[in-house]
Amino acid sequence: MTNDSYRYLLNHFDVAGENMAALATTSSLSNYPRLSISRYRDQLRQSGKASSIELNYSYRGKSYRYSVQLTKTSCNYGNFRHWWLCPSCSKRVAVLYCAGTYVCRHCLSVPYGSQLQQPIDRLFSRADAIRQRLGWQSGVAHGIGERPKGMHHSTYERLVNEHERVTAKIWQQTLDKLGCTS
Numbered sequence: 001m002t003n004d005s006y007r008y009l010l011n012h013f014d015v016a017g018e019n020m021a022a023l024a025t026t027s028s029l030s031n032y033p034r035l036s037i038s039r040y041r042d043q044l045r046q047s048g049k050a051s052s053i054e055l056n057y058s059y060r061g062k063s064y065r066y067s068v069q070l071t072k073t074s075c076n077y078g079n080f081r082h083w084w085l086c087p088s089c090s091k092r093v094a095v096l097y098c099a100g101t102y103v104c105r106h107c108l109s110v111p112y113g114s115q116l117q118q119p120i121d122r123l124f125s126r127a128d129a130i131r132q133r134l135g136w137q138s139g140v141a142h143g144i145g146e147r148p149k150g151m152h153h154s155t156y157e158r159l160v161n162e163h164e165r166v167t168a169k170i171w172q173q174t175l176d177k178l179g180c181t182s
Contacts, residue, residue, distance in 0.1 A: 028113035032097035044082045130163045
């Protein structure tokens with residue numbers, strides 16, 4: 001099979017209206033190194049008048065050295081909040097992502113990882129988030145644990161009820177996918 005015919009197959013493999021090749025090769029923001037302004041918060045407060053930060057790094061064997069402009073906004077209760085100005089589009093952002101040079105997520109046109117999740121994956125993520133909040137072991141197959149010490153009974157009951165609803169949806173979608181329901 002030639003490279004062009006392989007590329008054609010990847011671009012035209014369509015299942016139930018979804019381009020699976022595009023989904024499988026799509027990257028999310030978690031694939032890029034990040035540079036958060038909070039990392040420099042203490043240094044910026046001490047310096048007071050910094051208008052840019054000099055970046056000097058190597059990415060995939062290539063050296064980069066340039067400065068990224070900063071801006072700040074007043075907070076409601078005093079002090080300031082610092083922001084990056086994207087070197088590409090000049091948007092005010094709190095996090096820059098490295099794709100050679102550091103740019104904002106808008107310039108990368110890359111979705112968040114959660115935006116790439118399938119509906120059943122979202123259910124599993126929600127169930128695990130509830131289980132984590134309740135201090136239970138991850139995974140719906142582990143059953144229901146005990147109420148954490150200090151948690152209100154009404155909060156516990158609400159979370160358990162939501163967990164049971166989400167778990168029921170997971171099992172129902174799994175059975176539907178396997179063709180076990182009519």
